[in-house]
Amino acid sequence: MLKKLGNIAALAAGLFALAAPVAAAELTGVTDTEIHIGQWGPQTGPAAPWGSVARGTGMLFQMINDAGGIHGRKIVYHMFDDQYNPAKTVAGVKELVEKAPGVFGFASGVGTSPGLAVKDYLMERGIPWVGPAAGSLHWITPPQKALFSLYPLYADEAKLLVRQLVEKEGKKKIAILHASDEYGENGHRGAVQEMQRLGLKPVAEVPVNQADRDLKSHVLLLKESGADAVLMWVNPTHAVITLKTAAALQFAPQWATSSTLSDAPLMQTISGGLWKNILFASFSELPDADTPQMKQYREAFAKYAQKGERWGVFFMAGIGFVEPMVEGLRRAGRNLTRESFIAAMETIRNYKGILGTVNFGPGQRQGAKEIFLARTDDSGTKITQLTPWAEVK
């Protein structure tokens, strides 16, 4: 009998404990002294090299806070590791949004599928999200009120590269080596479209799986196709394996790569010095660009960066994708609400940070469209910009 009573008591206690925490008023993540901003980013797992995007954003916020914050508020930055696993992204985003004091909005965030998994949740609640770090059409079809996209489309990069190869460098036989994920497929599609416009067809289209470590049959296929130029839409490791295998198989076409591989110093190091005479697209200033803004960031990097960090394109992207958000927060003024922020974002025109020129407006949610082409020299260390910043038409 006693045991039974004990059980009933425990049951009642359990129910009572559950009933206690009831969701309170809406959390906006803004207090008198703080703005809370979140970001997901793979700090571990296969996508970990992309984790520096979220850390770059962290450095930008640190710089802003040390310079006094925005209208008397400091930015509190909540970065979490989602391992590029959408199930974890959703959990982390919901936790941040629903736990006091909530978050005002989300900055950047690596990956198409993690982003897609939280998009509806954020948009239903009108939570601003600026600069997803993936070049996908999903962000702007259809345009969402609170979602501001900055990453120029992968397909545009591919088009510009094909145009350069065919029209300026007289290449006729172009092959495509692409990752079999959304990134690779988009680049692949863009390149094929542009080739069709120019009356050409790719001489080979070779997909690469994420896990592959042996690309000999891939490179042999490229070689057999007789290609004089190869578009590479793969990750850095696959690019290195491709170049090493191609060098061994005495296959030396003109290589052209996406902005994902635009970190020439990194590529030169990890390829053991094979990153020579590579044509690539870029959506941000080059890491050693000489603008005052870039100098300022490099100085900040020397001061704030963690051990193991490297000044490279991904880290810079974390700054570039979030600069317009900071600008929007500034323009929204002291009376900051999600509505006033979105209205302020829509006034951003001809804003130049380390990406191309950014333009938002009512109904316009793809902010940056400009990219440029560059090429490494025969030593692999010196980079020359080939085309000016321009939108791909």
Added chain:
Amino acid sequence: MSALGSLPQVLFSGIAAGSVYALIALAMVTIYRTTEVLNFAQGDMAMMSTYVALALLVAGGLPFFGALLLALVFAAALGAFAEFALLRRAKEPSVLGLIIITLGLEMIVFGFASWKWGGEPRDMPIPLSPTDVVVVGGVIMSHLELATIAIAATTIAALFLFLNRSKAGLAMRAAQQNRAVARLMGIRVRRVEMGAWALAAVIGGIAGLLVGPAATVEPYMMWDPMMKGFAAAVLGGMTSLAGAALGGAIIGIVENLFGFYVSTAFKSVVPFAAILLMLAIKPSGLLARHYVKKV
């Protein structure tokens, strides 16, 4: 060159890739035939040893062979430690329980290496160049590929002699066949098992040192070779050294042929289809006798 004209090149590529799988398979077989444990940490233990070699080469400034040797010593120590500290401590272990322990070990090793060295890929400079080549009869062979095949062949031969001709090798087989009797015969079974783990870690480490320079050194570098190596071991029969070597070669060749002549998209799946077919005909692998547990 016509498509058929590339056949020798594709076959050679297959054998080079298969050599790495064969090494991993040998490592797994060495442990399995002594302790009946499927070691899923084999790949990441090899990854760790490769990082150690890289650190000794680059940061430590050691000469190449010195760094390699020390890295293999480290691999042996890591293998012995894993057996001593984890596997031996398991109480009344089940087969699945042992698998989970090796998976836990894999996570620990992986986490430690990624913490210590970060997730970014790195270059491993070695004197065996992946881009200098020898051309024989139209087939292009890089120095690294040739070395990979030669090292794999030597390791297999040495291992075969060691396990089948030496006393220690005999003790390993005895330990697997009947622990209790082996102990009665005066074999220190635990020491033998620790030795098997150390030996396997060294063989795996060699594979890691060959994979690193061909691609990049990064925490995930051994996942694909590990999976194929495991498949090769099973294909060969899980207890047979020659089977493991043969299995590695078959998988390397099949996937390269398929990748070149059919499609690279499903290249990594096809070896498993081949294994399924093979096991449907011979359920215990190519070179092992079928064995039914008695009631």
Added chain:
Amino acid sequence: MDMKRSYYEDLRLFDTLPLGLWLVAATVALAAAPFLLGNYVLYVLGYIAINVIVAIGLNVLVGYTGQISLGHAGFFAIGAYATVLLANVGLPILLALPLAALIAAAFGFLLGLPALRLEGPYLAVVTLGFGLAVENIFAKASVFGGATGPAVPGFGVTFLPGFSREQNLYVLIVATAGLSLLAVRNLIRTRVGRAFIAIRDSDVAASCAGVDLTWYKTLAFAVSAFFTGLAGGLFAFHLGQVDPTSFNLMLSILFLAMVVIGGVGSILGPVLGAVAISLLNLKLKGLKMADFEQIPLAGPDIAAFLGRHFMETGMANIQFIVYGTILVLIMLFEPLGLYGLWIRGKRYWRTWPF
């Protein structure tokens, strides 16, 4: 004390009254949750419940029939894709879910055929290859939506007027988990369940005793795939997205870990294992330098040492070390997993305070 003394005791739903009371309490608490708790907690509970369904399904195969599978992410994927594709052609979701689970079960049956003659590592490799093939085919074929998967339709089921999408989904997931639990518990006590157990203990002996190995082994695969496929379908809606690359080997390994960590061959074990692994998955985070600095006495020195010898950018990876250590420790000290700990705890408290 746990002995069954009559046939009717074996037929009872709950062994003891306290157990029954606890189950009622848990049911009431789970039923009350959508009224009381926020979206985030419902998401986590839903995630756990989905994993519980997978774990009890996988346990039919691993725990009761003694087979191994490194390919259950494949069934999970088949369930997710089939549900979404069926719903996209206009089938109601409540019909699409069980249909998709049946499709997964059919694939389970097919995979069970080669498994008839295989065991241990051989079966592991075949199932591993199956999972890999499924992942690859879904990611490559454009009929399945290619690299980003098919669009997941809206979840149009309403259990209570005024419930949000998340609340409705929660009700469906948790109710399905509860029903699955009940179904497996009852299945194991039937002729079929006893045949499974006989095969696990010795397939040769079982076959001598008249158990049809072909039928029951493939049936075990099919039953297990059914529940995993069901969970996969729920997962597609829970996440609102189907990403082919997420159904990878790592996921299959996690499923297996849930069963083994929880304790094979029991009903409660996989549930405990699924809860534990799900929470580890969602909650485990890497440490930061500041965490080390707070260690009493030597904090700053430890931090300085780590700063010298480790990458600060890699500190998130400490979670893998913690994860792996937890797996290893549970297996080292309690081969029966969390269920074993539960049994031991129960024995200890039974005679308390003596």
